[in-house]
Amino acid sequence: MSFRRRLLNIFGLALGWCIQVSIIFIQLSTSTVAARSLSGPATATLPAGVMMGAATLSATPGALLMARHGRRPVLLAAAVAAVGGAALMAAAARLRALWLLVAGSVPLGVSFAQAQSLRFIALEFSPPGFEPHSISLVVTGAILSAVLGPEVGRHTRHAMHYEFVGSYLFTTGLTALYALLLVAIEFHRLPALAAAAAAVHVLAMFVPSLFTGEVVRRLTPPATMAAGSLVLLAGNAAFFWGPTLGAYFTGNAVVGLGWNWAYVGASAAVAATYAPRERFAAQGAMDTCVLLGTGVAVVAAGALYGWLGWRPYTGVYMCVNGVTVALNVVLLVAVAVAARRRWWRGGGGGGGGGGTPAPR
DSSP states (O other): OOHHHHHHHHHHHHHHHHHHHHHHHHHHHHHHHHHHHHHOGGGTTHHHHHHHHHHHHHHHHHHHHHHHHOHHHHHHHHHHHHHHHHHHHHHHHHHTOHHHHHHHHHHHHHHHHHHTTHHHHHHHHOOTTOHHHHHHHHHHHHHHHHHHHHHHHHHHTTSSSSTTHHHHHHHHHHHHHHHHHHHHSOOOOOOHHHHHHHHHHHHHHHTTHHHHHHHHHHHOHHHHHHHHHHHHHHHHHHGGGOSOHHHHHHHHHHHHHHHHHHHHHHHHHHHHHSOHHHHHHHHHHHHHHHHHHHHHHHHHHHHHHHHHOHHHHHHHHHHHHHHHHHHHHHHHHHHHHHHHHHHHHTTTTSSSGGGOOOOO
C-alpha cells in the first residue's frame, strides 16, 4: 500500500473518531435534558447511563469478534445499528416516550465501544517508525468534536417543531456518515494477539466501573482521584520493562484501572463541588479540558517518542504522572485542612462542653 493511501486511511480514522466523540457529546448534552423533560430529574441520566453500560458490556466481545471476523464487519454492524438507534431517539422525542429514548441509547453505546479500536487500527496503516504519530492523528480528531458537539446539540434542540427531534436527526446523519466512512476505509486483518491486548486495555478501563462507585463512597472523590493517579504511575512504570508483550499487557491493564478511578473520582468531585446553577458549565468545561488535554498530549507524544526512544519517553510520562500525584496530594491536604477549620469553627475543638459549640 502506498504512503498516500496509508495516510488517507489514517485521516479517515481520525474523522471517524471525531464523528463518534461528537455523537457522544450530543447524546450526553441532549438526552439528559430530554429525559428530564419527559419524566423528571430522577431519570435524567438514564439514557446516558444505559449508553455507557452498553459500551462497557460490548467492548471486549467486540474486540474478540474483530479478531475472528476482521475489523470492518464488527465496526460496520455496530455503526448501522447506531443509525437505527439515533432514529429511534428522534421518534422518542416526537412521541415523548422515555423507553424509546433509553432503547435508542444502547446501539450508540455499542458503536462507541467498537470505535475505541480506531486508534489501534491506525497502527496497521502506519509506516515503520510512524506508529505514535498515527495514533496521535486519530486521537486529535476529538479536539474539534469537543468544541462542536455541545454547540450542535444546543442549536439543533429547537430546530424543528418538536423539541429535540432536530438534535437526534442530526445525530442520525452523523451515524450514517460514520457508517459510509467505514465502507470507504481499507482494513487489514488484525492479529489475534493485538486484539487481545486492545481488549485487555478497554476491559480494564470500563469493567472497574462496576465497583468504582463503592470505592468513591469509601475513599471520597478526591482520595479516589489520588489513588487513580498512583495506579496510573504504577502502570507507567511497567513499561520500563521495555517493548515486550508482558509490559504491554500489564501496563495497559494497570493504566486502564488508574484511568477509571481518576476519571470517575474527578467526575464525582465536580458533581459534588458546584451549585446546581453552575453544574452544567462545570461539567462541560471538565469534558472539554479532558479531551483537549488528551489531544495535545497525544500529539506531543509522537514527537517525544520519536526523539527520545522507549525508556526515556516512559520516564517523561512518569514525570508528568508524578506531577498529577503531587497535585492530588495537595488537593487532599487542602480538603483536610478546610474540614478541620470547619470543625474548629463549629466548636468541635473547643475545650470542655462535650463538643458543644462555643457561644458566639
